[in-house]
Amino acid sequence: MANRLSGSTSPYLLQHADNPVDWWPWGDEAFAQARERGVPVLLSVGYSSCHWCHVMARESFEDEATAAYLNEHFVPVKVDREERPDVDAVYMEAVQAATGQGGWPMTVFLTPAAEPFYFGTYFPPEPRQGMASFRQVLEGVHAAWRDRRAEVAEVAARVVKDLAGRSLAYGGTTPPGESELAAALLGLTREYDSVRGGFGGAPKFPPSMALEFLLRHHARTGAEGALQMAQDTCEAMARGGIYDQLGGGFARYSVDRDWLVPHFEKMLYDNALLCRVYAHLWRATGSDLARRVALETADFMVRELRTAQGGFASALDADSDRADGTHSEGAFYVWTPHELREVLGEADAALAAEHFGVTEEGTFEEGASVLRLVGGDLADAGRIASVRERLLAAREARPRPGRDDKVVAAWNGLAVAALAETGAYFERPDLVAAAVDAADLLVRVHMDEHARLARTSRDGAAGGHVGVLEDYADVAEGFLALAAVTGEGVWLDFAGLLLDSVLRHFVGEEGTLYDTADDAEALIRRPQDPTDNAAPSGWTAAAGALLSYAAYTGSATHRDAAEAALGVVGALAGRVPRFIGWGLAVAEAAVDGPREVAVVGAAGDPGFAALRRTALLGAAPGAVVAAGEPGSEEFALLADRPLVDGRAAAYVCRHFVCAAPTADAEVLAEQLG
Known part of the structure; x- marks a missing residue:
């Protein structure tokens, strides 16, 4: 039977619409049902391109016996974290506080008052490596709810109280200056991987926002070390398996320190941010590699993520079908020597194997290799260009990864900025036109007459979820970039309307910012986080857009709001520069003027x-x-x-x-x- 998710506009929720689990979407009705039945809520949060979300679905949510037990003793609620980043943020904070780690799928048990009391992420169908099975977790939580209800209520109340009391020392209203920016550079230098590029160990994520800071710091101060870290990291990523050597575009992250084996999902926000980074690196250095990667990434977004309405889809899955019908991660992207020979013949297959690092042993699984660039010239010329074209054509015949085709306002704003600038730099009016089309969709479909944004749309219809701070900030950022590139002031006007909404609905005391509007659905905590994650935080993105708008218009109100928002960057610059990279980049602009x-x-x-x-x-x-x-x-x-x-x-x-x-x-x- 189809459950209550069958009418959803979220591709992730629709993936679960035929589960035997009697899923409810997040909302008052689900919690009313839990109160009426006197049972807890199981909250399961994920997203459509999440590999382990798919695994847990196959193992547990599609299992009739597990579903029957779950339906009997819980009200199961499924949430797409990309549609409801506010719900995800609040409960992920609880998961991380309780377990010291987080991730997706996120599994949280709640009272009917939405208070969390037991936490986890992925649970296997059978006990494994010290981890309880999902059925054991369900039985244990049910027993605790039945026999120790007062203890559960005490735990839930304590968690809610702890969350309510959590806050950062946000600092004053003064943005960081020379000393704080120098301390941030020193902190990044200490964490820098001088052998492989990037920061930290495995898994290794593309540090797009920290790279923007390094490029801006070099532009302002001439610091060669900042440019070198950015340049070497960009080259290492472009040579690695995290970059699609045939079709362009970046995977979500590398599971190793060497950028070799990616987690194969491709996200719009990663590619928009990295497209802009490589375009800016080319602007700073004239690098042919940076130019090629910026353009290939832009072309990837337009070719594979653009929707029929002119917006950009959220993601491509990591998993896809193999020729034998089995389903696995990376199947669309990896190659064996035998497959190279089938497509290219012996001589060109040998060249391709050497150029792309394909070995008989394989660098991934079952003798398959992730393509990377091994030594030699990075330029695509002669036979290598022909090899790439033939391999790409052959790959197109493989079963494709699934596409999450919902349009997220924030990520489309990032794409608008990237495509507008890349198109202008490299004289590609088609890319600028694609940016204009996406911006037009955001105005027509996502933005209402009060300059309030819908978070998502699908097939040209707005979803039912309200925009969060990052939506307003990133869309404004995209509109401001488009104003510069096109010379059309209407985009500046639209940015101003959105930023006025930010000032009315998202600003708290002393210039602090909240992730949700003052009239949004009340959760157990109003989410508020200035640190960058996979994309710029709404807080720092808003600071950047406010600063740019003030520079265009001379508005002291917007400038003051930007500087107040940047106060937190000074507090965090020396401690966690990797996680406040966009705030540091905005601070560089503020110090320079802009x-x-x-x-x-x-x-x-x-x-x-x-x-x-x-x-x-x-x-x-x-x-x-x-x-x-x-x-x-x-x-x-x-x-x-x-x-x-x-x-x-x-x-x-x-x-x-x-x-x-x-x-x-x-x-x-x-x-x-």
Whole structure:
């Protein structure tokens, strides 16, 4: 029978719609049912491309006996963490506090008042390596609820009290300055893996936000060590198996320290962030590798994640079917020497094996290898280009990984920013057009007349979940990037509307920010976290968008809010720089100004075009660019900015105090160097 998930717009929930488990979606009705029956709630949280979520579903949620026991003694609630990041954040905090670790699937047992009292992640169907089976956990929790209800209530109350009392020392209203940014650089240097690139050990995640900080710090200070760490990390990732050597795009993370074997799911947010990092690295160094990876990653997003409505889907699964019908992680991406020979013939298969590190023993499972670049020139030329094309064509005939086609507002905002900038840098108007299409969808479908955002949409219809802070901040960031690239002030206007909503509904005392709006559903704790995870936190993303908007408009209100939000970055910069990377990148912009660049001239004038391109390629941290005809009302920055001797001109300003205008693109480049 179909359960209550069958009408969901979430692909993850729909994956569970035919389970024998009588799932409920998160909501008042589920908890009312638990109160009426006098049973606890089993909260199961995951997402559609989560490998271990699929494993637990096959082992337990599709098992009739397990489902029957679960249905009898619990009200089971299934949540897509990507639709409800607020629910996920609150209960993940409890899981991590109780167990010292977290992950998905997340398994939490709640009272009918939504208070958590027992926690875990994946549970196997049979006891394994000291881990209880899922059935044992269910039986133990049921027994405790039946026989020791007062003890359970005491534990739940203590957990809720502990969560309510958790807060960071957010610092004052002063953003970090030179000393804090230098301390952050020192902290990253200490954690840097000088052999393999990146930070920390296995599993190793792409440090996209820390890389943005390093690139901005180098641009502002000239620190060669910062640039070297960014450059070496980007090269190591691009050479590794975490990067798709045939189709472009990055997997979620590497299970080892060497970037070799990835966890194969591909997320929109990772690829949007990394596309932008590599484009910025090219801007700083002119690296051919950075250019190629930025463009291939952009093309991957457009080719494989773009939806029919012009938005971008959330993710591709790690798992897919093999030719023999079995289902496994990475099946779509890995190769054996025999498969290379079948596609390429003996001579080219030998070349491919050497170039991509394919061995008879295999680097993954069952003699299969993850493709990586082994030595030699990184350029795709001659036979290697032909090899890549033929392997990619052959791979297209394999069963494809599933695609989570819901459109998440925040991640689409990140994609808009990445595609707009990459398209502008490399003169790819098709990428800019894709960014415009996605932005248009966000306005038409996700944004209402009160400038409130829906978190998700699918097939062009908004989902029922309200946007969280990261949605407002990242969409505003995308609109601001699009305003700079297109010269259309309407995108600045839309960003301003969203940021006004942030100021009205998400700001707390002393400039602190909450992840949910003041009128959102009340949970056992109002989530609030300034640290970066897989993407910039809503807190630091909002600080960045507020700062840029203030630079465009001169709004003291938005500037003050940005600086207040950055107070926490100073408190965390020296302690956990890896987890406040976007906040550090925004702080670099604040210390630098950020610079405001106004370019005036006539459309079609080569001098105007040269100045505008130079302005967009300027590396000054967080610089904002407004371009248009003299007297244009598209941007306040263009007001009272005349031509110079009848020629197109550029004005570089800080806090609206401007240097002498120039009509020379080389001089402008020096001013923005």
